[in-house]
Amino acid sequence: MSEDDLKRTPLDAFHARHGARMTGFAGWRMPVQYAAGPLKEHASAREGAALFDVGHMGQVNLRPRSGRIEDAMLALERLTPAAVLGLPDGRQRYAVLTNDAGGIEDDLMVSNRGDRLALVVNAANAEADVALLRRLEDVCEVEPLGRGLIALQGPGAESVLTTLGAAAGGLRFMDAASLTVAGVAVEATRSGYTGEDGFELSVAAEHAPALAEALVEAGAAPGGLAARDTLRLEAGLPLHGSDIDAGTSPVEAGLTFAIQKARRAGGEREGGFPGAERILRELVDGPDRIRVGLRPEGRAPFRAHVPLFEAEDASAPVGEVSSGTFGASAGGPVAMAYLPPRLAAPSTPLWGEVRGKRLAAAVHALPFVPHRYKR
């Protein structure tokens, strides 16, 4: 895909003004880093406040034709093992969309905004997700939105918003509400994908640049995709397309928290989602492989697809790294991998083959860096 074919978020000029290096990502022209570099941008999110353009992600509203939000909630439950019914007005929940084989088509956030469900889905899957969601058109209007989306992440995020006049302190983790930030109307959620406290701000495209500049003025440092990746990896959060995909079940991925009791065997709305047979079976019998954290002992990162062995001289791999990088806050390389459950206990020793050499590593509990959500 040539540079000209890439879609641009409303913050394209903002990135240029702040010295970003741009790259193609999921069909979008996105900042990979700014002049500060990924390590400093990562530190901003852990210690202060970092601003990420996540306007490439898909924002979709589901509006119940009946006017009853419960109808939209039940409709969405046809596509996900999450319990959506019962999500209170003004609350957000993580969910996966599954396929008939029990794999994960995408993962998303869904908020109950009273009259509608507001979804945020991955950029790479947005078109496919909208096609999938159109199956619910008997019950809902499906509205893809052309809005900007800004993630403000870090322990300083709340004070940045407060400085700009927003009543951000009224929200706790996974709350959703309308706020006015620097005079701009935003749909805010207190969430993100870095493991830190923070907010995601959905904003009309024409107001996104002014909002981003105001956030920077108030102390937020812009961060790119590279820092976003190291932050989410340290936080143990899977990336669709790397750590989870259409072949991975949510049980294998360790995402059973996103399958509430109501949808499990014996629950009041048991099953009724794609791949229920496999997923409900794995919840009882356990999966054949499971997502784990992995810490290489040396300084060399284990990247995606590094094969893992039980012994330094073993011939057949027992698993594979799904994503890996250098974790600045963890103080060394960190990775996620899939292993048989018998090898998934923390501290289990393993060997990864990197450039023809077997390097030592150990299973590590996720996350690598503790979550600091404001619950």
Add this chain to the structure above:
Amino acid sequence: MKFTEDHEWLTLDGDVVTVGITLHAAEQLGDVVFIELPEVGDEFEVGAEICTIESVKAASEINAAVAGEITEINEAIVANPALVNEDPEGEAWFFKMKLEDVAVLADLLDEEAYKALID
């Protein structure tokens, strides 16, 4: 100073070249977090992989632009990979190599040609 199309620089002293990566390469890599150097005494043919450089984003290699034997390595960049971003064309040299044939350097890019390449 000579340059390669793979963004390495080389300076010659007698029959020994000092090799590093250019400022442009360091900027493109972003923050360097891990470096694996060869051992003194290792011999390399043209094109052979000599070093690995891992940035936050990805792994890349330095391949031998000229053939020779490693005479010295810069342990300082192994201990502190960030040096590569701070001073790539100075303190953060990678290794020194004794050349079999000094004349091959004439085939590499001069500064003007390298600048034209990266512009």
